[in-house]
Amino acid sequence: MNNVKFIGEWLWIGNLGHFFVVLMFITSLISTYFYYFAEKNKNDNYRNIARKSIYIHVFSVVSVFAILFAIIFYHRYEYYYAWRHSSNSLPVYYMISCFWEGQEGSFLLWLFWNSLIALVLVKKAGKWENSVMTIVSFTQIALGSMLLGLHFGEFKIGSSPFDLLREQRPDFLAIPVMESVGIQNYLQIFKDGNGLNKLLQNYWMVIHPPTLFLGFSLALVPFAYSIAGIWKKEDNSWLNPAMIWGLACTAILGTGIIMGGFWAYESLSFGGYWAWDPVENASLLPWLVMISAIHLMLISKNTNRHYFATHLLTQLSFILVLYATFLTRSGILGEASVHSFTDLGLSGQLLVFLLAFIVMISFVNIPKVKLRIQLSYIMALITVIVIVISYLLSQTKLDIFNSYLKWGGIVLVLSLIVNYIYNLYKANKSNLPDEALNSREFWMFLGSMFIILSLIQVISATSIPVFNKLFGSKTAVPQAKDYNNIQLWMALPIMILMAVGQYFTYRTSKYQSVLKDLVISFILSIGIGLLVSNYLISDYFGYKVFVICSLWLVFANWIYIIKYRRKHFQLWGASISHVGFGILLLGVILSSVNQKVLSSTDNGIALAPEQDEKGNLDEKGVKFNRENVILYKNTPLDLGKYEAFYYKREKGINYDSLDEFFYVKFIDKKTKDTFILSPKTQNNPKMGLLAEPSTKHYLSRDIFTHVNYESGLDKKEPFSGFKTEKVVVGGKYTTSSGKCEILPMMLEKVASNKGLALRMRVLVKRLDDTVTLFPQILINESTGSIESISASNEKLGIFLDLQSFNIEDPDPAKQKITFELQSAEKNPVKDYIVLKIIEFPWINLVWAGTIILLIGFIIAVIFRIKTQMALGNN
Template identity: 30%
Template structure:
């Protein structure tokens, strides 16, 4: 009750704030400004209270709330219990709205200092109000008896001794029962990544709304240039946070979920990558505008698109439209959410691009002649390539929508599509990220450029050679490696030069170093990985991929899960992995988690496949025998001769007395032939199938018995019989085998480059944010002086 009210108050306050800010922007009276701020703060406070209240409900196990019941249970540890706050759709929208609100508080102070508050906050509040409308529709505080009225609401007197009952209407004796235990959290989400990854990802999503709001502010105020300075620190912040979130998600998939790699081109992954690419492209074109005044329209368009692609991605992954074309199961959230998300895209797309269209004609047309050998042109090309990657990924991810419109049948693209389309663009991007840094603004002299190109080109060749030592690859992949190596060296060179002058300006170069290192890591770990399926019998070492593996048995780990301990020996040093397999009640199936050893130059990755029980006793096998055809079993060849009804009395069967059916089976062993008779006896205690022992020529015993008779009434020759055969252990061809663990082992060379590159990239982003915030501040002081 309280929760639902808080959400509605928050929504109304955010909407009021948007309207009040709008009035203030038009009239500049100042009275509306205070009201608008108060409304925004009201919205933030009610949202925070609502989230805190939801958390309280989860922590105190109030299963009368559908959300709490659906995603948590009493056996979860505290950290995971907290993470169920955003495990479901309602909750993740709450988290998104919450971060949007918190960022809004900072944005308010920031924009009021820059003179943009009314315009920007008006748009931003509208965004917040839409997110909160989502919570009004998909209410996380829904009561469970309203969700399942037919099953829980009852009338009449309450039976004595019944706990967990709530009286809805005492006068008419209407009451409801509610659960004592929750359904629990999906085991795939039950690990520490769940605590941190969604938080960062949603903070990134929220941050992407800021460049959008600032771009609208710029268009509104007809300020086509200085908004860029105000906006850039936020774009860089958004790119940093979202980028970190994406890579963490990749690491989660790699390390825990066992997808085998850190990137699978899955819709969920793609849909966070696309806004990131657009945002990074906008950071680059913004740089050009600050230097030369060009790309005014491009910058508006890209900043608007950054947020619109966030909305479109949310639509793709949350509306249920991708249906069954992905590994992820997308729960259909109902028509309301579908249409609301669609309205969300159309509204904010319409506002943004409508306004851009109106203002387009009056924007200054800056005629700048870009030399082909200028940093401006390299930035333009690089940003275009990034935008095209974003476009192609978006088209690929939207494939089910495109194909269902074009062909009437939804189908997804193969992963190959993404690799093929993006590889050439990747080559262009990595090349430019190095080359662009070596070029001067406006134009560069060819001779001095060539001299600076020498070292990076040599390093590029060097890196490619090292990679070639791992094995041959496609020329395009090798070109990509060369360009990454080239970019790495070029940016190290540039970073050094800048560092001598002003270390704070090295952010861009450092970020590019990070990207280049990551790209090299992508190729070595994904293209040069070696994989093998290994069957590990207990305590018997097996050599695989240059490692000596010994399965040592399983041990219970936390709550009902089992770790399968494998000793991994390499160069005399032994280490241990313990991949996990267990049966999950929640998903009703076996869950598997890989384990890995991280060496400096590679990962050794072990994914469990299955555990084969020890074969102490050979299992009985059942074979069907028809007349005239032989079936081989172990050393024998069996065929069905006929039923023998000589002892059969129809009268006895009809009277329900005991009777026998005999089947004559021909057994051939080598050249020897023998007919044996198997019997099925119907006695007073039921059916019996006594077995017959057959002695083989080498003195082993094989047990034979009838499993089932299949007489054909119309055509006696079509009658069949099923015979159960139990072979002695070695006759089956299999010797006694111990418990066997089946795993897929793989080696991922230089995967650490990916993680080192990520950290470097984040450091580069941080330095850039600091620099751009200072720049935005300087500009502001300059204005005041005038």
């Protein structure tokens, strides 16, 4: 195929893109090298080279980004990425979403955020620039390699976003139509792309993924500072800048996660904002650890303790970002997740990516340089031996070898981790006397450890598909309720410690004053907590305790601000975040425990009940899950609290739109308050029925509806009972079953360029329903043949076809024309929807809590930046 000259391709733009990808990769190598030696040899010239290289790197990343956007914008479908992820009808603001539908685009986005962060670090990091930027550049090498798209036989390094469609999918050139247009003109056939997943065509999806990726990028900086702190053998001074970046990371990653939840709630039909899906959990893992790490940084900074745990968690947070990437992008989650990510065959490389960082942190912590070098030689030697052996072995032996290799790998990784933890612990062993039980650091440390406990549950449950793959087990993936049952109890100690912690001062405090301060908030929360738990539908003891604890968290921190921080606004950050977190958790518990399926009725037929030993009928198995109601058009339905009335169905605005809106009016039977919801469906040819919910937001509750099925999806039943009759205008006829009355009203001429076209206005009556149909007949002037165009109506189940006509009296004054009209019938199709209606009480607390949490983080970040500036750039 090499000799074919393809017409209409813009190859130059892809070549330019490739060039910048390679440039980006090489400059990240150069800057890593020079930053490393600039730090090691304290050489300013090296630093200047590294800086220049980083500037070119950033320029290349931005160029690659711009070129890929241009390819999508100009619909250059010769590029696989554009064909796969976009289409002609895609609006510009969704084109940006194409970047995160594909893996290459996501890595590019990550590189982009890292580049911007790198620019800030070059300007602001001061004495930390060389060491921190070594780590950042190293990360850019790893990320950049994901876009290289180099092929060595079966081996593949990275996947380029500039691959051509005809190279990626050679099967497309082999399709039959190609012969008629000629293979060189294949672009004339691929005039439109595959398109962006419809679910991503939502404004939340434009901003949610970039926010999440910015959070991921920000997690790199505290990691880099922590490594740099060990490298430079500095105890304390890395903490302040690391904390600023860490706080920014928690704020932005947290926003990204909750945006995803809000998107799911507003536009997906699973009915909720959090489902403990592995992909959601993956983004939660680094966040939990980063929160924990920030608190430990505070302890280390103020009391010079726990450096080991601070380093460990700060580094773990970024390792978990990589682990999350591996989980979501390697395809290992498979059926465990509803999210679908295409596997680009990069899972091996992603694993190498993750392991490279584990090896790195393990080696950095080896105190003796000599040992470090010897170990690297041994590792390199093992790698070479493994590669050579795997080339030499036959296929059957290779499989056995690989299974040994897997175990060897597991042992190696585990020993690296143990070695890492051991060395880190040894290097940061403190000689300080024990902290007092009445110190803030003690309680804060305890709180952080409880967060880690909660993390252990999430990470082990989420990693089950990984364990299954490694050990060949078949453990099923846990469901949301498995997480909820455990996390409910995990949250209790965390909330209590968040309420209590601030009242202690560092080093030592008076128990009496702490207790005195906590009395008011404790009494308040017990009192209000009991009132609120009365309102809970469930009597479960755990929920009541949860409500009381979350209220205590809110009141205790609020009172703390009033009592101790009234005049120091810049110090409000921590307390405000705590208050926000308390409100968020209160909202979570209220909206999920009191969530009510309003559409839950017993209108379905019962399943065959089972008999117990005594012969009593037992219907236990069939009482759950009756969650949908059927609403017939124009027929009100009593739902208990509300009356629902489905009255209108409307097509989307565009003529080719597949969207359909269903208007349902709700009447509150008590207050007579009414509102209209219009849930949407799209019968997507690629993805089936896509339902978009419609929600009525009140301050204290949401009414959430979505359509699970509608009559338009029913299989069309064929017409039967055909009957042909001679009819005249003004006559009255019945169909074969006698159920429909047919009244031909008048004959009309229709404009046609083919010949004489007539249509008959026919009124059809069935019970109380009436429709007007227009069957047509055409006498083709050129051929002389008679063609008829039938008319039908599904609602009445009637079909009419004018077959021929006969002018019985040629006198035009009388115009007696008889027609042969064929009629047929079927059961009338009723217009209905199957609707699910859920009431979420106090869900606004979830969103309000999140916003307050964020405000707290922002205040804290501003305060830390100010302190850092006051300290000078060191």
